[in-house]
């Protein structure tokens with residue numbers, strides 16, 4: 001199976017399956033001299049970890065990351081690692097697989113999941129937890145994203161869940177401090193309470209629901225990207241679209257731009273105090289002509305409802321016979337929650353990649 005690598009200069013390759021011994025990856029192209037700790041990678045991983053609340057899958061994984069290569073310990077500190085410029089190898093053991101949960105879908109295709117398409121393509125499928133199509137793989141991306149955040153000095157990336165089903169947050173209530181106060185990474189305190197009742201209802205029915213996640217990157221230097229085939233927005237969209245269950249990506253005001261006039265949409269400029277232009281709005285999401293402007297980079301992505309649900313659904317089996325499918329394995333009633341740290345990591349990797357490409361081409365930052 002090819003295509004397990006993303007990025008041009010900050011290149012991440014992942015390996016492993018949901019129900020194998022371990023998952024892992026290699027970050028190649030990370031510059032030497034970047035400092036990070038395993039502890040900080042762990043903090044990002046803990047945000048994605050399953051079983052954090054009753055609203056995420058009850059699979060219990062410690063998701064402990066090991067850094068196997070590409071670093072030296074800083075003198076006098078076991079904790080601080082310094083990259084050497086060689087491939088950084090990451091490994092996370094799988095400890096809570098329950099493969100028998102999946103025996104009833106061994107030859108049956110879950111509607112909405114990758115099962116059918118996977119079989120058509122490869123002719124062989126690890127049905128336990130979805131194999132490579134399982135979002136378990138995204139844990140490695142989160143660890144890689146932790147390193148990417150360190151590549152660009154001053155980069156600060158945050159994500160929030162802004163919609164579950166048709167229940168959107170009130171943007172006037174947006175408070176970044178709230179996202180750590182509820183199990184949803186929700187910046188609107190009132191909506192977080194409403195989501196609790198709503199998602200409890202969905203969870204108890206054995207059903208699932210979709211969501212929208214917003215990622216905001218501050219501290220992105222102006223000038224990253226290129227006007228056509230290496231647009232920063234193009235690569236952010238591609239990175240986000242590669243996350244399991246993502247069905248749509250928007251940059252800035254996204255699809256709303258289609259409803260606006262030129263006067264409403266274009267971000268007007270005035271002379272800023274620091275000699276750089278000051279934008280009076282940010283409909284562009286911090287990117288113009290594929291190149292970052294120095295404003296916050298804003299991206300949103302929509303995830304579909306989890307397809308492994310407890311309700312009986314019509315399908316076919318590998319022999320083409322009509323069957324009913326009911327998934328017994330543990331699942332996330334709304335994958336949007338755990339997609340927040342994954343989205344942050346993918347945006348971090350895209351920005352680090354473009355930072356290195358920009359430096360390579362222009363010799364400056």
Ligand SMILES: Cc1cc2nc3c(=O)[nH]c(=O)nc-3n(C[C@H](O)[C@H](O)[C@H](O)COP(=O)(O)O)c2cc1C
Nearest residue numbers: 114133135244245246306307308331332335338339
């Ligand atoms: C964090 C996260 C957790 C997920 N957990 C599940 C799950 O428990 N059950 C499931 O059917 N799909 C889950 N998915 C979605 C599937 O991995 C995804 O729908 C599947 O690979 C098919 O790919 P596609 O939806 O991109 O077409 C999850 C996705 C994410 C981002």
